[in-house]
């Protein structure tokens with residue numbers, strides 16, 4: 001008989017916050033619940049509640065953890081030397097993506113023709129993004145390819161949409177996109193990949209793509225130079241699409257992102273030759289909305305973790321959450337997350353209202369701003385957990401690593417800011433529509449009124465011929481906080497609207513945790529996570 005020596009603890013374990021799960025990510029988020037209702041998606045609240053329960057479960061968190069640890073592995077050839085160009089993905093990845101698909105996170109707005117469908121769909125993305133940012137990439141690309149095909153290639157839409165939108169992981173299809181090349185990603189007109197017409201209506205596409213996420217998707221939108229100029233093609237996964245290696249990237253490590261070689265891969269035109277950018281922009285505008293939602297969701301996850309920890313951790317004789325300096329940090333983080341959530345759901349509603357001037361500008365403005373605010377927010381939320389926040393078990397390092405990705409994707413910071421300037425010029429109705437929305441709060445807070453008056457002056461200077469590009473980020477930032485302030489002044493509790501105007505329209509400090517005196521920090525924190 002073997003005697004097993006049981007290790008005995010050398011000390012009593014105290015002052016360790018309990019795990020957060022299980023918590024329904026919909027139920028615990030007042031800003032989300034109210035936002036869905038306000039923006040016309042109240043009918044879908046039960047669906048979001050159901051997914052929110054799963055998203056906050058220990059099971060979901062364990063799958064995310066496992067998918068992150070067991071990174072995808074490229075398999076280029078089989079044992080006989082034949083090309084397979086496949087990626088081995090952990091079963092947890094399939095659980096995460098399969099669950100998203102089963103809940104129509106990738107397609108609800110295209111399957112349910114009802115006002116508020118984009119709001120509900122965005123809320124589904126918001127809760128699932130809090131589980132894993134990596135799977136949201138194929139979710140977003142699959143979602144966003146649909147409007148691009150509908151607009152520019154109805155026959156391809158008819159062929160592919162039924163599978164792309166199917167809430168069935170096995171029988172459905174997923175989409176990817178391949179625009180970026182080595183010599184330039186933002187400047188896609190510098191693409192050198194060639195597309196030669198074959199004579200049967202298809203093209204042979206040859207060249208190299210430097211970033212191609214989820215390369216095991218069923219179809220891809222690919223930009224290539226055709227005889228008539230830069231054009232967009234639908235390429236099916238198969239012969240001619242060869243994967244060279246997977247990127248060893250900072251964040252979204254559960255997601256495979258490949259360098260891909262196209263060797264006479266067959267493609268079919270999406271839109272006309274030479275009209276590749278407008279065709280793929282239909283897709284990109286929707287993935288930009290998803291970047292905004294993803295970053296807002298990351299903030300929300302950070303706030304939940306930070307408040308939970310600070311309430312259960314004592315230092316110097318009192319819970320951290322009750323100590324004034326920490327209360328300021330938590331309230332500031334909560335304010336930012338609520339402003340991001342409100343903006344994301346408002347912009348989502350614009351997608352329910354058609355392709356109007358507000359939607360065009362608001363997507364670019366808020367994608368720029370919320371994704372830019374993400375990394376500093378994640379860093380601060382992580383620090384609330386002290387040293388434990390830097391340890392992988394806490395989930396905070398993953399949140400932090402993922403946080404800069406949304407800002408790089410789909411138009412990096414400067415490109416997004418310059419896109420706002422372009423939208424203001426191209427569509428003369430865009431800026432007035434945006435400012436009209438901000439002014440709906442007129443008289444609600446004098447600081448917002450003053451900010452909007454000053455913004456009028458800045459925009460007038462811009463029109464008078466200032467160096468618009470040099471000042472682009474400043475203008476976009478001013479527009480973004482104006483919209484967020486307007487939404488919070490109108491719809492959030494007074495403590496939230498007041499603190500946002502006090503801190504973000506001139507009176508706050510530079511890092512998180514610098515809310516000015518007089519704000520009701522306790523009320524903001526209690527709203528963010530009921531104790």
Ligand SMILES: Cc1cc2nc3c(=O)[nH]c(=O)nc-3n(C[C@H](O)[C@H](O)[C@H](O)COP(=O)(O)OP(=O)(O)OC[C@H]3O[C@@H](n4cnc5c(N)ncnc54)[C@H](O)[C@@H]3O)c2cc1C
Pocket residue numbers: 176177178179180181183184185186187211212213214249251252257405408409410411412413414415416418
């Ligand atoms: C995780 C991840 C996954 C990705 N997946 C895909 C994918 O699936 N498919 C795909 O096609 N691409 C993908 N990308 C690529 C991504 O879209 C590009 O990296 C991005 O568009 C920027 O292009 P670039 O890397 O060539 O940078 P560049 O275009 O060289 O830009 C470098 C910097 O210069 C700035 N800049 C560019 N133009 C200007 C200007 N006129 N004025 C001032 N500043 C400017 C940019 O904002 C950026 O900060 C992915 C990227 C990441 C990080």
